[in-house]
Amino acid sequence: MVRIIFWLVAMAAVWTLLLKRQHGPGGDDPARLAAKALVKRGGESLSWMALWEPNKFWFTPGMDAGIAYQQHGNVALTLAGPFGDPAQAPAATEGFLDYCAHHALVPCLYSCTEELWPMLQSAGFRRIAVAQETRLSIRDLEFTGKAWQNVRTAKNRALKAGVEARWGAIRSFRNTYAPNSAKCRKSGPPGKKYPKWALPWVPSTS
Numbered sequence: 001m002v003r004i005i006f007w008l009v010a011m012a013a014v015w016t017l018l019l020k021r022q023h024g025p026g027g028d029d030p031a032r033l034a035a036k037a038l039v040k041r042g043g044e045s046l047s048w049m050a051l052w053e054p055n056k057f058w059f060t061p062g063m064d065a066g067i068a069y070q071q072h073g074n075v076a077l078t079l080a081g082p083f084g085d086p087a088q089a090p091a092a093t094e095g096f097l098d099y100c101a102h103h104a105l106v107p108c109l110y111s112c113t114e115e116l117w118p119m120l121q122s123a124g125f126r127r128i129a130v131a132q133e134t135r136l137s138i139r140d141l142e143f144t145g146k147a148w149q150n151v152r153t154a155k156n157r158a159l160k161a162g163v164e165a166r167w168g169a170i171r172s173f174r175n176t177y178a179p180n181s182a183k184c185r186k187s188g189p190p191g192k193k194y195p196k197w198a199l200p201w202v203p204s205t206s
Contacts, residue, residue, distance in 0.1 A: 031057045035083070038066050043083030045133060046111050050079055058096050060084075065092035076105040081112040090119055097123065 035057045039047050050057075050068035059066040065084035069076045082092035093109075093116055100107040109120065110130075117127065143151045158164075166173070 031059075034059065034063060035066055035068065038064075038084035041084050042086045044080045044111070044113055045135075046080035047083040050083055052079075055079060058099055060088060060092050060095055062088075064088050067092060067096045069096075071105065074105055076100050076107050078107070078109045079111070081109065081116055089113075089116065093119065 032051060035050055038059075039050055043050070047068075050066075055068040055070055057066050057068055065082045065088035067078055067082050068080070069078040071077075076096075078096070082089045082096075084092070093112075097107055099105075109116075109125070112120070120127070143155065
């Protein structure tokens with residue numbers, strides 16, 4: 001019995017440590033809240049990932065721009081370039097490099113924009129292409145040609161089934177849509193049960 005209790009306590013302790021490492025200081029962390037506000041002001045295509053764990057943050061003295069990074073050994077690996085005031089991007093990058101120099105860290109800037117390259121090149125940086133980013137204009141996208149035939153087929157079936165795409169924040173749909181299990185059971189094979197996450201979302205009548 002004592003051995004069982006010991007292992008239960010040990011497992012609970014390990015689980016607690018893993019949760020702390022995964023989720024970090026929580027949503028009320030001042031640095032994370034400051035980064036969240038700055039990301040809304042400006043950034044790059046990957047800046048929204050800046051708030052992910054276990055990123056750390058460096059901010060300019062005026063708190064008008066920042067950089068998200070992870071420390072691996074003595075390497076400070078950034079996630080995209082500066083976020084916040086776009087006009088402060090060069091100064092924020094230089095400030096981050098100074099911060100790394102004063103803390104014996106080797107800066108490695110991942111997925112920075114072309115605008116920062118002249119300054120980084122003059123500082124002795126080298127660059128390597130690891131991926132290519134493609135941006136699609138969704139409103140002007142047309143599924144034409146043989147390559148898009150399967151997509152057109154799926155789209156036409158969805159239209160016939162009454163499926164439509166509606167964009168917005170989740171909270172804006174909470175009072176408009178609700179899971180309707182009765183319709184799901186009626187439209188599905190007889191006797192088949194569906195998990196809650198597989199139920200279709202239909203307009204609520206309540």
